[in-house]
Amino acid sequence: MTLKWKFSLLAAASAACALLFIFWNVIGSWDYVVPRRSLKIAAIILTGGAIAFSTVVFQTLTNNRILTPSIIGLDSLYMLIQTGIIFLYGSASINMLNKNINFFVSAVCMILFAGLLYRFLFRREGQSIYFLLLVGIILGTFFGSVTTFMQVLLDPNEFAIVQDRMFASFNNVNTDLLVLSVIVVALVSLYSLRFTKYLDVLSLGREHAVNLGVNYDHVVKRLLMVVAVLISVATALVGPITFLGLLVANVAYQFFGTYRHSVLIPGSMLISIIALTGGQFIVERIFTFSTTLSVIINFVGGVYFIYLLLRENKS
Amino acid sequence: MKKRYLWLALIALSITSVFVGVKNITPLDLFSLTEAQQHILLVSRLPRLISIIIAGVSMSIIGLIMQQLTRNKFVSPTTAGTMDSARLGILVAMLLFTSASPLEKMLVAFVFALAGTFIFMRILDKVKYKDAIFIPLVGLMFGSIIGSVTTFFAYKHDLIQNISSWLQGDFSMVLKGRYEMLYISIPLVIIAYLYANRFTIAGMGEEFSTNLGLKYKQVVNIGLILVAAVTSVVLLTIGSIPFLGLIIPNIVTIYMGDNLKKVLPHTALLGAVFVLACDILGRVIIYPYEIPIGLTVGVIGSGIFVYLLVRRRAFA
Amino acid sequence: MIEVKNVSKKYGNKTVVEPVSVNVAKGKITSFIGPNGAGKSTLLSMMSRLITKDSGEVLIDGVELGKSKSSDLAKKISILKQSNHLNVRLSVRDLVAFGRFPYSQGRLSKEDWVFVDEAIRYMELDDMQEKFLDQLSGGQKQRAFIAMTLAQDTEYILLDEPLNNLDMKHSVQIMKVLRRLVDELGKTIVIVIHDINFASCYSDHIVALKNGRIVKEGPTDEMIDTDVLREVYDMDIPVQTIGDHKICVYFA
Numbered sequence: 001m002t003l004k005w006k007f008s009l010l011a012a013a014s015a016a017c018a019l020l021f022i023f024w025n026v027i028g029s030w031d032y033v034v035p036r037r038s039l040k041i042a043a044i045i046l047t048g049g050a051i052a053f054s055t056v057v058f059q060t061l062t063n064n065r066i067l068t069p070s071i072i073g074l075d076s077l078y079m080l081i082q083t084g085i086i087f088l089y090g091s092a093s094i095n096m097l098n099k100n101i102n103f104f105v106s107a108v109c110m111i112l113f114a115g116l117l118y119r120f121l122f123r124r125e126g127q128s129i130y131f132l133l134l135v136g137i138i139l140g141t142f143f144g145s146v147t148t149f150m151q152v153l154l155d156p157n158e159f160a161i162v163q164d165r166m167f168a169s170f171n172n173v174n175t176d177l178l179v180l181s182v183i184v185v186a187l188v189s190l191y192s193l194r195f196t197k198y199l200d201v202l203s204l205g206r207e208h209a210v211n212l213g214v215n216y217d218h219v220v221k222r223l224l225m226v227v228a229v230l231i232s233v234a235t236a237l238v239g240p241i242t243f244l245g246l247l248v249a250n251v252a253y254q255f256f257g258t259y260r261h262s263v264l265i266p267g268s269m270l271i272s273i274i275a276l277t278g279g280q281f282i283v284e285r286i287f288t289f290s291t292t293l294s295v296i297i298n299f300v301g302g303v304y305f306i307y308l309l310l311r312e313n314k315s
Numbered sequence: 316m317k318k319r320y321l322w323l324a325l326i327a328l329s330i331t332s333v334f335v336g337v338k339n340i341t342p343l344d345l346f347s348l349t350e351a352q353q354h355i356l357l358v359s360r361l362p363r364l365i366s367i368i369i370a371g372v373s374m375s376i377i378g379l380i381m382q383q384l385t386r387n388k389f390v391s392p393t394t395a396g397t398m399d400s401a402r403l404g405i406l407v408a409m410l411l412f413t414s415a416s417p418l419e420k421m422l423v424a425f426v427f428a429l430a431g432t433f434i435f436m437r438i439l440d441k442v443k444y445k446d447a448i449f450i451p452l453v454g455l456m457f458g459s460i461i462g463s464v465t466t467f468f469a470y471k472h473d474l475i476q477n478i479s480s481w482l483q484g485d486f487s488m489v490l491k492g493r494y495e496m497l498y499i500s501i502p503l504v505i506i507a508y509l510y511a512n513r514f515t516i517a518g519m520g521e522e523f524s525t526n527l528g529l530k531y532k533q534v535v536n537i538g539l540i541l542v543a544a545v546t547s548v549v550l551l552t553i554g555s556i557p558f559l560g561l562i563i564p565n566i567v568t569i570y571m572g573d574n575l576k577k578v579l580p581h582t583a584l585l586g587a588v589f590v591l592a593c594d595i596l597g598r599v600i601i602y603p604y605e606i607p608i609g610l611t612v613g614v615i616g617s618g619i620f621v622y623l624l625v626r627r628r629a630f631a
Numbered sequence: 632m633i634e635v636k637n638v639s640k641k642y643g644n645k646t647v648v649e650p651v652s653v654n655v656a657k658g659k660i661t662s663f664i665g666p667n668g669a670g671k672s673t674l675l676s677m678m679s680r681l682i683t684k685d686s687g688e689v690l691i692d693g694v695e696l697g698k699s700k701s702s703d704l705a706k707k708i709s710i711l712k713q714s715n716h717l718n719v720r721l722s723v724r725d726l727v728a729f730g731r732f733p734y735s736q737g738r739l740s741k742e743d744w745v746f747v748d749e750a751i752r753y754m755e756l757d758d759m760q761e762k763f764l765d766q767l768s769g770g771q772k773q774r775a776f777i778a779m780t781l782a783q784d785t786e787y788i789l790l791d792e793p794l795n796n797l798d799m800k801h802s803v804q805i806m807k808v809l810r811r812l813v814d815e816l817g818k819t820i821v822i823v824i825h826d827i828n829f830a831s832c833y834s835d836h837i838v839a840l841k842n843g844r845i846v847k848e849g850p851t852d853e854m855i856d857t858d859v860l861r862e863v864y865d866m867d868i869p870v871q872t873i874g875d876h877k878i879c880v881y882f883a
Contacts, residue, residue, distance in 0.1 A: 145613025213705025302460035
């Protein structure tokens with residue numbers, strides 16, 4: 001299959017999934033159902049694209065295909081914030097509290113956290129990226145301990161609300177936030193465009209990249225920040241889907257069999273959109289909400305990851 | 316760090332631990348215990364003390380064993396998926412055998428913990444790039460994957476809050492008749508002590524140990540079985556105590572070097588002292604309420620771990 | 632010319648390279664020799680901006696390293712380190728094409744491909760240019776990486792132990808290529824090398840390091856000398872002349 005064919009295939013599949021999702025079995029007023037579903041699809045495309053893009057970039061920066069950007073503690077921080085709000089102000093607050101404020105608080109906290117982490121760890125020269133990740137994970141565990149503590153103390157009704165937040169959901173995305181997220185994601189992507197030409201070279205590792213004239217520290221810091229912003233916005237918008245990126249990035253590597261980011265990035269974005277729209281369609285229309293999509297994606301992504309680890313370097 | 320000071324600290328903290336609590340008992344009361352006081356001592360305070368010491372000692376020691384076997388300072392039940400696998404095991408036991416006794420649950424958890432640790436070791440064999448930092452990263456990723464599988468099933472059966480409260484490390488639930496399973500880890504720790512040197516050699520690799528006439532596979536398997544067994548026993552009776560097996564051995568080896576026989580007693584003592592101190596702290600801070608040990612150790616432990624990492628980098 | 636002036640490097644409180652000064656002449660092969668831990672590779676990495684220096688300056692044709700843009704430097708000086716494990720699966724041709732990045736920023740023109748083809752031919756990789764790197768032997772892989780630095784077409788080429796893990800035949804082959812690069816194309820090459828006989832047979836100038844200091848430097852002829860070598864390696868090495876070459880007999 002040539003590259004063109006592969007892309008056409010993916011584009012057709014994602015369009016089909018999206019259309020199926022919007023127009024399948026519309027009951028009642030089209031004027032009501034179709035715009036609502038379109039909004040959902042828009043949120044899915046935005047988050048799916050952002051997560052796929054940032055995961056591919058992140059894996060290139062870390063020279064590792066088994067890592068996913070939210071492991072630096074962003075997901076745990078999000079859960080901490082959500083649990084904290086309910087714990088401190090009660091379940092009424094989360095409904096009372098303007099959704100937009102919640103979005104801002106979560107997104108800003110996550111971006112700040114990532115920024116501080118990078119700042120702290122890049123202060124010394126020669127710090128390995130793995131070190132940064134490990135510190136991030138540890139802080140994630142720390143947030144997790146505090147979250148668990150609060151969750152245990154919540155009464156079951158309040159916990160049910162927290163539990164809703166534990167899993168990404170595209171059901172309650174409102175238009176204002178979506179528009180805002182689209183703007184942020186678009187701006188950030190536009191900014192990162194000037195660095196994309198370095199990605200192929202960066203995948204050779206630091207020494208080769210420096211030798212070939214890439215201003216390594218400068219580029220890596222900025223790209224890491226781009227990744228953090230994209231993941232934060234996506235998470236604040238719909239909730240955490242930790243292993244989606246891992247899944248789609250690796251499927252893209254397999255499917256395209258190339259190192260070129262000009263292929264990998266759009267490819268993984270399409271795959272991500274197919275996984276989410278297709279998955280959401282199946283979950284919503286076939287299982288009719290008995291479980292949430294992100295739980296399934298984490299499960300599938302997780303099993304795939306173990307397979308990858310066991311297969312890695314077998315050749 | 317002299318062993319003598321550790322003993323002193325252990326004794327002092329043990330005494331404190333016995334006399335801290337909602338029901339007031341002072342050392343003087345020992346000579347004229349009322350029946351109620353006697354009851355509290357025997358049913359709650361002493362079991363608590365014993366379980367803290369056993370948990371602290373055994374978790375630190377198996378942490379040390381894991382680090383010897385993998386020759387990586389940052390591997391421990393928390394950072395190798397052992398803890399998460401055991402947790403999955405407990406969930407499976409809860410779902411499939413609803414009426415299972417704690418011992419049966421422990422067995423299931425043990426099987427899962429063992430399988431999880433084996434998978435991690437296999438992954439380690441495959442990973443070519445054995446960077447000291449990269450390996451725990453893989454372990455933590457692996458752990459969170461197992462965690463996502465657990466969540467998948469827990470969510471389906473509406474058990475998420477149940478399981479997280481159940482498995483949060485907490486000594487306040489330790490009462491006479493409910494913690495005795497913890498004694499299982501005492502013989503395990505003794506075996507670990509006897510095998511100590513062999514674990515060190517096995518850590519040097521299969522060829523190295525075969526050359527020295529060691530049955531490599533056997534020793535590694537014994538090590539992993541010990542690790543899995545202790546982890547599941549502690550997880551089931553106390554709950555998860557993150558990072559314990561990681562920070563204690565690291566602190567000790569910073570002062571004492573890597574000779575396992577020499578390091579073991581210190582590790583055991585420091586483990587007990589650390590958990591005791593954290594437990595007392597958790598009981599005092601918001602007195603008369605309690606902060607569970609999982610949280611205190613989680614918070615203090617992650618702080619110390621990050622410090623150790625930064626330190627290691629600075630002297631690399 | 633590369634001028635190294637009082638450059639030093641410390642890790643923690645361990646000094647790896649004391650302040651050293653050395654000049655690398657144009658159009659020559661300069662070899663860095665010395666025992667393990669002498670600081671050869673560290674010095675080479677500092678000369679090529681791979682790691683930062685704690686003090687001193689490195690001037691390339693009179694301009695300080697830190698004052699030039701990294702992307703401009705990549706057209707002037709290239710470095711190849713000894714461990715080259717890649718996490719991406721590339722064909723030989725893809726890898727060599729990466730050498731043109733400083734000129735093309737990833738979009739290779741016809742002219743760039745001409746350089747790529749030439750580099751491949753120069754390293755005799757024509758037959759295997761479509762093969763993936765992980766299918767090659769150690770020597771072939773090493774040649775592919777050198778071809779990449781050739782495609783980079785820089786005046787200065789720095790190589791850190793290019794003969795590591797190579798058998799005799801391939802070692803000689805690579806040293807001959809380096810010699811040709813200097814003689815035919817006028818390149819300036821600096822290598823870190825362990826085998827002093829290769830240094831003796833192929834280089835013009837030798838710099839001997841020990842414990843982070845330069846013990847002695849000079850033309851090859853002066854440096855391959857029992858007294859000098861004793862100072863560097865702490866052992867007596869008889870030197871015999873065989874044909875045109877001075878050979879060190881350090882085996883017994």
